[in-house]
Amino acid sequence: MRFMMIVKSAEKWGFPPKPLMDAIAKLSDEAVKAGTMIGNGGLLPTATGARVRLSGGKVTVTDGPFTEAKEVVGGYAQFELKSKEEAVKSATRFMELHREHWPGWEGETEIRQMFGPEDCTPKA
Amino acid sequence: MTATHPHSAIDAVWRIESARIIAGLTRIVRDVGLAEELAQDALVAALQQWPESGIPDNPGAWLMATAKHRAIDMFRRNKRLERKHEELGRELQAQQEMAVPDFNAALDDDIGDDLLRLVFISCHPVLSTEARVALTLRLLGGLTTEEIARAFLVPEPTVAQRIVRAKRTLSEARVPFEVPRGPDLAARLSSVLEVIYLIFNEGYAATAGEDWMRPALCEDALRLGRILAELVPNEPEVHGLVALMEIQASRSMARVGPSGQPILLLDQDRSRWDQLLIRRGLAALDRAEKLGGARGPYALQAAIAACHARARTPTETDWPRIVALYDELAQLTPSPIVELNRAVALAMAFGPAAGLELLDTLASEPSLRAYHLLPSVRGDFLFKLGRLAEAQAEFERAASLTRNARERELLLDRAQACAGAQPQPGQR
Numbered sequence: 001m002r003f004m005m006i007v008k009s010a011e012k013w014g015f016p017p018k019p020l021m022d023a024i025a026k027l028s029d030e031a032v033k034a035g036t037m038i039g040n041g042g043l044l045p046t047a048t049g050a051r052v053r054l055s056g057g058k059v060t061v062t063d064g065p066f067t068e069a070k071e072v073v074g075g076y077a078q079f080e081l082k083s084k085e086e087a088v089k090s091a092t093r094f095m096e097l098h099r100e101h102w103p104g105w106e107g108e109t110e111i112r113q114m115f116g117p118e119d120c121t122p123k124a
Numbered sequence: 125m126t127a128t129h130p131h132s133a134i135d136a137v138w139r140i141e142s143a144r145i146i147a148g149l150t151r152i153v154r155d156v157g158l159a160e161e162l163a164q165d166a167l168v169a170a171l172q173q174w175p176e177s178g179i180p181d182n183p184g185a186w187l188m189a190t191a192k193h194r195a196i197d198m199f200r201r202n203k204r205l206e207r208k209h210e211e212l213g214r215e216l217q218a219q220q221e222m223a224v225p226d227f228n229a230a231l232d233d234d235i236g237d238d239l240l241r242l243v244f245i246s247c248h249p250v251l252s253t254e255a256r257v258a259l260t261l262r263l264l265g266g267l268t269t270e271e272i273a274r275a276f277l278v279p280e281p282t283v284a285q286r287i288v289r290a291k292r293t294l295s296e297a298r299v300p301f302e303v304p305r306g307p308d309l310a311a312r313l314s315s316v317l318e319v320i321y322l323i324f325n326e327g328y329a330a331t332a333g334e335d336w337m338r339p340a341l342c343e344d345a346l347r348l349g350r351i352l353a354e355l356v357p358n359e360p361e362v363h364g365l366v367a368l369m370e371i372q373a374s375r376s377m378a379r380v381g382p383s384g385q386p387i388l389l390l391d392q393d394r395s396r397w398d399q400l401l402i403r404r405g406l407a408a409l410d411r412a413e414k415l416g417g418a419r420g421p422y423a424l425q426a427a428i429a430a431c432h433a434r435a436r437t438p439t440e441t442d443w444p445r446i447v448a449l450y451d452e453l454a455q456l457t458p459s460p461i462v463e464l465n466r467a468v469a470l471a472m473a474f475g476p477a478a479g480l481e482l483l484d485t486l487a488s489e490p491s492l493r494a495y496h497l498l499p500s501v502r503g504d505f506l507f508k509l510g511r512l513a514e515a516q517a518e519f520e521r522a523a524s525l526t527r528n529a530r531e532r533e534l535l536l537d538r539a540q541a542c543a544g545a546q547p548q549p550g551q552r
Contacts, residue, residue, distance in 0.1 A: 001343075032350075032354065033236075033351065033354040033355075034140070034347075034351060035346070035347035035348065035349070035350030035351040035354075036347065038400065038401075038404065039400050039404075078400065080343050080346070080347065082136070082139050082340075083132060083135070083136055083139075085132045085133050085135065085136035086136040086139060086140060088133075088136075089133070089136050089137065089140065115377075116339065116376075116377070117339040117342075117376035117377050117380065118339045118340070
């Protein structure tokens with residue numbers, strides 16, 4: 001099963017401190033070696049982004065930063081794992097690294113299972 | 125972690141940690157069967173204790189420490205294994221002298237090597253192919269006997285027996301727990317790759333049963349391949365195999381129709397191909413080629429798969445290049461199956477008559493006598509040549525030969541289509 005992990009936090013926190021980046025790099029390296037992480041990426045501040053919204057039949061474009069947003073997506077990773085429990089365990093470790101290396105930081109990792117081949121085949 | 129599903133959470137820990145633990149223990153006790161039993165004992169202890177106490181911060185280290193204590197207890201009780209006891213004692217003493225506070229950190233130093241040794245011992249040539257597959261899934265994939273049995277549609281006791289016998293064989297043959305060196309390495313590595321690809325194929329094109337695919341088995345094989353690629357990064361054929369599996373897996377969602385029927389490559393909706401896996405596959409192929417391994421059998425097959433992956437529509441497929449790659453593959457690993465595929469490529473590049481000509485030289489091949497794809501492909505060529513009555517007979521023959529229910533339906537549909545179109549024989 002494939003899972004998307006989406007990390008969200010308030011934008012005021014800015015970039016993670018170096019020790020956290022190093023710890024995340026080590027964790028990612030382990031996940032690659034374990035054959036479970038198949039893709040990941042970090043996102044730049046929302047000031048460099050934009051929102052294109054369809055509402056009431058009108059498409060509007062709003063440039064970043066998204067000052068009104070409480071939490072924004074900061075990064076994502078895709079994993080291939082056996083169960084949601086494995087995903088929870090993996091995300092828990094990721095958040096524990098934040099606790100250790102970024103005192104006071106608050107945020108969340110949202111775990112979402114992705115549509116996969118097992119969802120294409122009707123169950124016999 | 126919440127305690128709502130303690131057992132599935134422990135299963136998750138086991139799946140992630142078991143290979144490392146078994147590998148580390150095997151290095152110490154020098155017996156893979158014993159190492160697995162010790163690891164299982166530790167798992168049983170976890171299942172008893174963790175629902176009460178909560179999952180420890182470092183569950184892998186907890187399991188490893190518990191397993192080691194069991195090992196010490198057992199060796200103390202068992203005088204026959206005195207020699208091993210001493211070895212274990214020395215090992216533990218050496219570790220204590222290192223004064224490493226974290227068991228896992230000590231383990232991590234060697235873990236890559238231990239895992240690799242475990243890969244090689246699980247795929248050792250003294251074992252039958254079936255035993256290698258079962259042992260690899262069990263020890264490295266972390267699958268239960270029941271899961272393996274379900275994946276291969278054999279009774280659970282059969283798999284359990286296979287694993288028990290495999291462990292006994294390794295023990296009796298005193299197979300060393302080591303990474304082969306020198307000329308041995310290539311042969312042993314190819315045995316490992318064969319096992320991984322076999323697991324992948326059983327998931328990708330199930331040889332029996334109701335479902336055309338078992339995606340979980342493909343994922344297990346891919347994970348094993350990716351692990352191996354990190355363990356032996358300089359072996360081009362490992363990257364070749366990973367490339368092949370990634371690209372084939374990229375089509376998973378396009379090759380099954382809404383009612384579970386197989387959809388053939390050229391009929392697939394290519395927008396449903398998984399571009400992430402294609403990119404990973406092409407990158408792995410690139411790695412194989414940069415290591416000078418473009419001409420290995422897996423890299424060649426990956427290069428063929430890449431030709432399809434790069435074509436946005438079937439008509440953009442570079443069939444002449446695919447023919448050339450099959451020519452090379454046929455020289456390297458001559459087999460009737462490769463010839464069969466080469467015939468398909470020839471037909472696509474130069475017309476069905478060219479394909480049929482090659483195919484007819486395979487008709488007397490004993491190993492293909494009961495292989496459903498021969499009449500299936502032949503039926504397709506005849507159909508394209510407008511020889512519908514012959515095509516129908518071939519499709520029906522193919523349907524009678526396949527063991528996969530979904531595939532049989534597809535073949536019977538094609539036979540039906542020939543029958544329906546027969547009032548106008550000879551037309552294209």
